[in-house]
Amino acid sequence: MTLSSAARRYWLAARAPRYSLTFAFPLLLAYEALAFNLSHEAMVGVRNGADVLLKSLFVALGGRNGLAVFGGVLVGTGAVLVWRDRRSGALEGRVFLWMLAEATAYALGLGVVTGLLTGLLLHPPLWLVARLSGSEGSGVGIATQLMISLGAGIYEELLFRVLLVGALAWVGRRGFGWTAGIAGAFATLVGALVFSAFHYVGPYGDRLELASFTFRSIAGLLLSGMYLLRGFGITAWTHALYDVFLALAG
Numbered sequence: 001m002t003l004s005s006a007a008r009r010y011w012l013a014a015r016a017p018r019y020s021l022t023f024a025f026p027l028l029l030a031y032e033a034l035a036f037n038l039s040h041e042a043m044v045g046v047r048n049g050a051d052v053l054l055k056s057l058f059v060a061l062g063g064r065n066g067l068a069v070f071g072g073v074l075v076g077t078g079a080v081l082v083w084r085d086r087r088s089g090a091l092e093g094r095v096f097l098w099m100l101a102e103a104t105a106y107a108l109g110l111g112v113v114t115g116l117l118t119g120l121l122l123h124p125p126l127w128l129v130a131r132l133s134g135s136e137g138s139g140v141g142i143a144t145q146l147m148i149s150l151g152a153g154i155y156e157e158l159l160f161r162v163l164l165v166g167a168l169a170w171v172g173r174r175g176f177g178w179t180a181g182i183a184g185a186f187a188t189l190v191g192a193l194v195f196s197a198f199h200y201v202g203p204y205g206d207r208l209e210l211a212s213f214t215f216r217s218i219a220g221l222l223l224s225g226m227y228l229l230r231g232f233g234i235t236a237w238t239h240a241l242y243d244v245f246l247a248l249a250g
Contacts, residue, residue, distance in 0.1 A: 014099050015231035016088055017081040023099050023233035024154065025078070027240055031150035038147060048151025049202055050159040103234045106226065107241035114222060118215045145247035153240025156195070160220065161227040161235060165191040184228070192220030 013019055035047050058066035058073075165187045172183030196216035200208045227235040 010095060010098055013089075013092075013095050014102070014234060016085055017078075018085040018088060018091060019095055019099065020231040020233035021078045021082050022091065023096055024236045027150055027236055028074075028154050031147060031154055034143070034147040034150065038144060048148050048155050049198065050155035051151050054155060054159060099234055100237065102230070103237035104241055106234070106238040107245060110219065110222065110238065110242045111246070114215055114219045117218045118211065121218075122211055122214055142247060146244060149243030149247055150240050152243050153236040153238075156198075157223070157227065157232060157236045157239055160191055160195040160198070161224055162232060164194060165224055165227070188221060188224040188228075191224055192217045195220035195223075 014023075031048070031051075035051075039047070055067060055070050058070040060066070062069055168187035168190055169180075169183045172178040172186050173180060176183075178186070196213050196219075199216055200206055200213075206212060223235055223239060226238060
């Protein structure tokens with residue numbers, strides 16, 4: 001197998017459900033375990049906002065049983081998708097290692113690229129761009145910051161990329177008769193704006209500023225593009241690792 005064919009095989013495999021969702025599963029387990037250890041009870045204490053929003057819908061319908069239903073739907077849907085993809089081939093450990101390396105590289109570059117684009121668009125001073133990239137999670141302990149960071153990778157990507165962008169693209173195609181390209185561009189742009197605005201909601205939300213809103217909107221566009229090109233698993237890990245690096249650096 002040539003280098004180019006091996007690279008193409010990896011590029012396609014990393015997007016497949018059997019790799020992408022399996023790769024994301026440890027991130028989900030780590031977040032839930034850390035969140036439970038910090039609060040000792042589900043839905044109590046500080047948790048990632050997207051997690052609370054998604055679970056609250058199920059709790060409102062079924063109370064405590066709603067949490068079990070949510071977990072069953074989340075894990076069960078992923079398991080079905082992985083099972084349906086099983087005939088594409090057996091899992092190879094080296095693919096997961098390459099996926100981790102790829103996500104780490106993206107995470108290290110995400111803040112730099114977003115900061116440069118923000119600077120080109122708004123021309124803020126360099127010190128402000130640096131502050132924007134490290135503003136999330138202030139005011140809480142490092143363990144809580146790490147927990148929120150892991151949750152951002154799983155639940156924010158699930159909410160804003162998989163559900164929101166997917167739903168907006170579907171509405172654009174079916175409701176307005178747009179082409180897939182136009183519907184996708186519309187969904188990506190609106191999804192990025194909603195993703196950015198989400199960070200200013202709630203008691204732990206940041207103060208709304210044009211520069212930080214623009215920074216997060218651009219980050220949302222980049223993550224949406226990454227999701228479309230590289231799938232859920234790599235995007236979730238990229239987002240989580242980026243936030244973890246910021247928490248550790250702070």
